[in-house]
Amino acid sequence: MGPPGAGKSTTATQLSRHLRMPYRSIDVDRERVARRFGYSSTRAERLFVEGGAIAFAGYTAQFDHAVLTHWLQDRPAVIDTSGGVMAMAHAIQNAIRTHDAVWVLVRPQLGGLDAWRSRLDTRPGSADWWDRGGCAVQRATLETAATLMSEENLISTDGHTDQRLVATIRERLQ
Numbered sequence: 446m447g448p449p450g451a452g453k454s455t456t457a458t459q460l461s462r463h464l465r466m467p468y469r470s471i472d473v474d475r476e477r478v479a480r481r482f483g484y485s486s487t488r489a490e491r492l493f494v495e496g497g498a499i500a501f502a503g504y505t506a507q508f509d510h511a512v513l514t515h516w517l518q519d520r521p522a523v524i525d526t527s528g529g530v531m532a533m534a535h536a537i538q539n540a541i542r543t544h545d546a547v548w549v550l551v552r553p554q555l556g557g558l559d560a561w562r563s564r565l566d567t568r569p570g571s572a573d574w575w576d577r578g579g580c581a582v583q584r585a586t587l588e589t590a591a592t593l594m595s596e597e598n599l600i601s602t603d604g605h606t607d608q609r610l611v612a613t614i615r616e617r618l619q
Contacts, residue, residue, distance in 0.1 A: 446537065447551035448586035449528030452603075456551050457525035459606035464614065469516055470525040471509050478515070479508035497577035502585075510536045517544045521618075531586035534593075541596050547617045548599045549610075550590060 447453045454470065461468035471478075476486050484505075493501035509527045516524055517540070530537055541548050566572070571579075593599055598617070602610055 446526040446530055446548065447528070448531055448583060448590060451528075451551045453528070453551045454525050456549065456602065456606055457523050460549070460611070460614065461523040463606065463611045464523065464618075467520070467522040468525065469522050471512050471527045471530070472525070475505070475508065475512065475527070478512045482508055482511040484508040493577065498574055498579040498582045502582045506530060506536075510540070513540060514544075517546060528586060531589045534585075534589040537589065538593065538596070541593070541599060546598075547614050548596070549614070550593055550599055550601045552590065552601060552603050 454472075457470070458468060460466075475484065489501055489504055492504050505527065509530045513524065513526060513530060516522065566575075594601060600610070600613055600617075
């Protein structure tokens with residue numbers, strides 16, 4: 446898990462390969478899986494147009510948590526959460542404390558906020574995202590990340606999947 450653009454998908458893909466575990470992505474599967482919980486991409490898009498990034502993130506985050514909770518009850522896998530999962534600090538803290546899982550927080554890579562924003566600016570629609578409240582969403586996810594750092598069963602990384610990270614996760618999975 447981690448804020449948008451931190452390197453979650455890259456890290457999760459690499460961990461899945463190194464750990465020989467299935468890979469699941471909330472961003473990829475949100476429409477298919479979250480639909481059973483009431484999610485609508487049409488409504489999400491409308492909320493973004495009407496209320497900006499904050500309204501969009503609030504709406505999608507509730508369904509991302511439902512998908513995450515559903516998957517945590519399934520067979521073990523590397524789950525690539527969306528950045529929106531971080532928008533609901535209380536819910537993600539509760540999930541960390543109640544589900545027997547190894548949690549990896551991917552922090553934005555070195556280079557500061559300007560480098561992080563430059564990386565995010567390469568994504569389609571990012572200018573509109575920033576103009577419509579994206580900075581507030583990013584700030585909230587960073588605050589959540591800082592809060593989560595004290596959780597005992599959380600491993601933090603800067604997005605580099607090295608042998609030490611893989612070994613730590615293997616150890617915790619035993």
